Amino acid sequence: MKINLITGAVVIAAITALPAVADSQALDKTGWPESFTVGTGSQGGTYFGYGTGWANIAGEELGVSGAAEVTGGPMQNMALVHSGDLPFGMTTMGPAAESIAGSNPIAPGLKMDKACAMFPMYQTPFSITALSSSGITSVADIPEGARIGFGPAGSTSDTYFPRMMEELGVKFERRNGGWSDLGSQLQDGLLDVIAFAAGVPVPAVSQLEVQTDINIIEFTEEEQAKITGAFPVSDFDIAAETYSSLDNPARSVSMWNFAIANCDLPETFVYGVVKAVMSDNERMVNTHKAARSTLPEFWDRNKVMKWHPGASRWFQENAGADIPADMIYSN
Structure with missing residues (x-):
């Protein structure tokens, strides 16, 4: 059952993806969506500018149309991503921990454990x-x-x-x-x-x-x-x-802030998104200065959420991440 939580939210800065780079063609695209949306925050805040930036980068690299959406921020993003109303979002460690424990005020008692860690963003x-x-x-x-x-x-x-x-x-x-x-x-x-x-x-x-x-x-x-x-x-x-x-x-x-993904998204899709964002920090910084901390070595700042399998595989292969098996989501 989905939770419809966006009241008067508007989809901003829809991005028409450019042709995918050749490297992305090697990924198995079974189950990939034709487009995706990133839950961000309010206009004028860092989440909106940063989220628009990485939606653009991932869309261009993977050949999938991406967009940023105005939301109420980390707590609402946890709820929207957990329920599947949005595939991606952004949150901070405090709201993530409260949501997983069932203390999110949007849906008290509901343990939002279907929102998985994807990549470190920056400190708030x-x-x-x-x-x-x-x-x-x-x-x-x-x-x-x-x-x-x-x-x-x-x-x-x-x-x-x-x-x-x-x-x-x-x-x-x-x-x-x-x-x-x-x-x-x-x-x-x-x-x-x-x-x-x-x-x-x-x-x-x-x-x-x-x-x-x-x-x-x-x-x-x-x-x-x-x-x-x-x-x-x-x-x-x-x-x-x-x-x-x-x-x-x-x-x-x-x-700390982390990008999050619905845990049921295809592994190769999330792997591709993480690769697009984490492989070129200079490009990310050009979208928002806060991305100076969007670096692979900060993977260990997540001690709250389980990792999406696609994200954990990228960090294990490219950042030497030692992620315990019980911290990687599995059905």
């Missing part, structure tokens, strides 16, 4: 942005009752950042929306703060920098330690060159 830093005119330069400066935009409902940001703010003693009014929309609301004075969880540079933040003066607020060492002790994240520094508003690296925390 958690960062806070405010207008310079607000006078907010630290977490401690955020006033009681501040209107904070946490991204699309059910996204990684919306799932974890409110809890992090509560852990740090911040009292706020919770707001949701797409990143581009929240950026506009911040600029218009309808929000006090935006709490981003997205690969950097976040397009909405880069756009804000062009239009107004902003503060990118880092965590103190004590705040960082408190968050890493309470949540499935690790220390991370946002490099100074990421944004023109930064003079020095900004202390943050991050969570």
Whole structure:
């Protein structure tokens, strides 16, 4: 039974695939679809730009038409890929673990174990942005009752950042929306703060920098330690060159993102997609700077999801991956 979860979502940037390269002709194409769609996130967020990029690359290499689709982000992507409503999606380790355990708020109690790991994407830093005119330069400066935009409902940001703010003693009014929309609301004075969880540079933040003066607020060492002790994240520094508003690296925390595939997709199809994305990192980086971490050696950052057999075979053959048999999906 499929779960129809996309409300008002639109398919964006459908890509007409170019002729497949000769190498892909060697793959057994039995059961391959004529087209595919990648579940991403909201427009203005990293997932959408990154997902459009790899859908394009895989489509060109395999001769299959690909597209990126706007969704609610990692939690919804887990549900859509598990159910088969979408063949591919993108998620972060926290939402993946919760979904597999049956704690996805979209379908409480349903263990979403038919969404398989495909390849590592990048780390998602958690960062806070405010207008310079607000006078907010630290977490401690955020006033009681501040209107904070946490991204699309059910996204990684919306799932974890409110809890992090509560852990740090911040009292706020919770707001949701797409990143581009929240950026506009911040600029218009309808929000006090935006709490981003997205690969950097976040397009909405880069756009804000062009239009107004902003503060990118880092965590103190004590705040960082408190968050890493309470949540499935690790220390991370946002490099100074990421944004023109930064003079020095900004202390943050991050969570790894992985591309996911429905576990029942043909092995050769997923193998071909992984090969297309992982074999040319420079091409991926040209689609989005966050892809600098889309490297084979980061396969071991997945400790949550079972691997799709096609993906595990590629990493075993090309990255020396030692993936235990019980971490590879089988019917």
